[in-house]
Amino acid sequence: MTTKPQVEVDELLAEYDEERPSRALSRRWELGVWVAGLAIALLVLKQVFWPFSKGGQYYLVIFLAVTLPLVFLCYRPRGRRGDADDPGVVDWVAAVLALLVGAYPLFGGFDAFLDRQGQLTTLDVVAGTVLLVLILEACRRTTGWVLPIVCVGFIAYAYYGGFLPPSWDISHAGVDFSQIVNGCYNDATGFYGTPLDVAATYIVLFTIYGAVLNASGAGTFFVDISFAAFRKSRTAPGRTAATAGFLLGTVSGSGTATTVSLGAVTWPMLKKAGYPKENAGGLLAASGIGAILSPPTLGAAAFIIAEYLETSYLQVLIWAILPTLLYYLGIALAVEIDARKFGAKPVDIDSPSPWVLLKRGGYHFLSLAVIVVFLAMDIPVFSAVVYATGVAAVFALIARRGDVRGWLRAMVDSLSQGVRSALPVIAVCAAAGVITSTITKTGLGLVLASTLVDVAGAISSNPAVVLFATVVLAAFAVSLLGLAVPVTASFIISWVVIGPALIELGVAREEAAMFIFYYAVLSEVTPPTALAAVAAAAITGGDVMKTMWRTWKYTLPAFLVPLAFVLTDNGSGLLLRTSFLDGVWAFAASALGVAALAVLTGGWLFGPARWPERVLCAPAAVALLYLQPVTIAVGSAFLLAAVAVHVVLRRKTPSGKEQHAQLDA
DSSP states (O other), X not given: OOOOOHXXXXXXXXXXXXXXXXXXXXXXXXXXXXXXXXXHHXXXXXXXXXXXXXXXXXXXXXXXXXXXXXXXXXXXXXXXXXXXXXXXXXXXXXXXXXXXXXXXXXXXXXXXXXXTTTSOOHHHXXXXXXXXXXXXXXXXXXXXXXXXXXXXXXXXXXXXXXXXXXXXXXXXXXXXXXHHHHHHHSSTTTTTSHHHHHIXXXXXXXXXXHHHHHHTTHHHHHHHHHHHHXXXXXXXXXXXXXXXXXXXXXHHOOHHHHHHHHHHHHHHHHHHHTOOHHHHHHHHHHHHHHHTTSTTSOOHHHHHHHHHTTOOHHHHHHHXXXXXXXXXXXXXXXXXXXXXXXXXXXXXXXXXXXXXXXXXXXXXXXXXXXXXXXXXXXXXXXXXXXXXXXXXXXXXXXXXXXXXXHXXXXXXXXXXXXXXXXXXXXXXXXXXXXXXXXXXXXXXXXXXXXHHHHHHHTTOSXXXXXXXXXXXXHHHHHXXXXXXXXXXXXXXXXXXXXXXXXXXXXXXXHHHHHHHHHHHHHGGGOTTTOHHHHHHHHHHTOOHHHHHHHHHHHXXXXXXXXXXXXXXXXXXXXXXXXXXXXXXXXXXXXXXXXXXXXXHHHOBSSSBOOHHHHHHHHHHHHHHTSOSHHHHHXXXXXXXXXXHHHHHHHHTOOOHHHHHHHHHO
């Protein structure tokens, strides 16, 4: 089976993946970046085992000062590659300035700098302003114009708020520019706040872990074991794509990157099986995104959830278990339906048996198990991932059969590559500090949250209706924001603006955080941008918009299941925050709702489903996902009615050819 050349895969990743450096450096400059990345990786490991005595903010100042310059060396000022891809004069000036103003708080004594909080000197303000501009430029280079423009908008609001009409709820006294800089540069809610803290500890360590895992051959093994697991059947290609996507996500940590890597390997198989281009692209994008919604390596925003809620990362993983099962249940049902609708053919795959592959490379699963076991032992997540990285490295040495020199080079490369892969997230997290700081100083978050509740309250005075309207508006707002900014920034902004509105209406902080997390992640498959779907279409050659809508069909359960978290108290069962039995029945009801959605969108039950069955499945899905006994009973009745109608109509159509003719129509 042929796959796309690695060069073409890299080009697709550079074009569509927000979290991948796109500058191809010459050997000399590549070596310099490699050395810098290695030094930063050692700094991160040093902080894990021997933290700086002056505290976390001292470390964050150093971390940002040494990573921000690399952004200007690894990313171009413009999107398209020129004749020379090495850094130019402007890049070097920006890098040197970033180092100087980033390290400025350390020059005259870090404690003295902190003592000037609220009363910065002119030089402090100048240094902070330059750092602010450089962070926004770094963010622009890595993720585009939207997030920097949003940051500038928040700064303008903070400064000019006093000019707004007093009758407007969002008006305020206005914040002096020096105080805006102070909040960003010398305050725990600014550049050096929780987002950057998460990036400088958890995220960098996980990207290093992913690089080591990939260097050990785990990515190839995960694809091979997925191929071997399902062997020869008409549903095997779809199942393989979904399973491989889930496993590859532990290596890449990015939905779009997983989609591209997965598509390069599995698209030839899907094509041979008879999958239409758009449906194959939708399956690839849905499988890629599912990886960062699934334990044990969720997306970067999951670490921020743990920090904001002051809970363990293991707890966040537990909350994600049942939603993950529901997500993949939806994909599995869609795969089964598509294989029948399109008449998918079995594909012969030359692969050893799963047992042979497990004997050869089953050790790749051990490092993942180490993370979970160590977290269960209450070992801090950053320590757990370091130990897991060590386990992966040891088995990589065993796999190389004594090639110590090659192994050592691969591991050192992984340390540097892990830091380089995290640069876009670092820029985003630093820029997010601008937003959180200005929101804190102006009180905008509480005002917008109150406005959101008031808008929903204008619809009805019934508390249940108000909550439903607020949740729908919140879901729309998070999805809309996610179209423009990366997942991490989308979650942070939504949490400080929309989170308080949900909490004000009685939604628990845990449910609100997971609700926002899911919609922030799903923005990668939300039309009309949907980067993962666009990348999948580039691989399959399918129509982009059609691929987006096919992706939406595959991921529809993930869009609706989060509503169940927040609409009723019973929704907490889906996050396993109640008793085990409550979780079981909440999952069972939601699974029936997902099945109803599959019939509705896929047009298949025991055979082709006509419009009467599909119409009945729409209220069935909605009612089953509203986790109250009465609505579950109503939803079950609609679903049973759909099955009964389907059985009756199917008996009247004995000819399989006639069924397919009706389905095509």
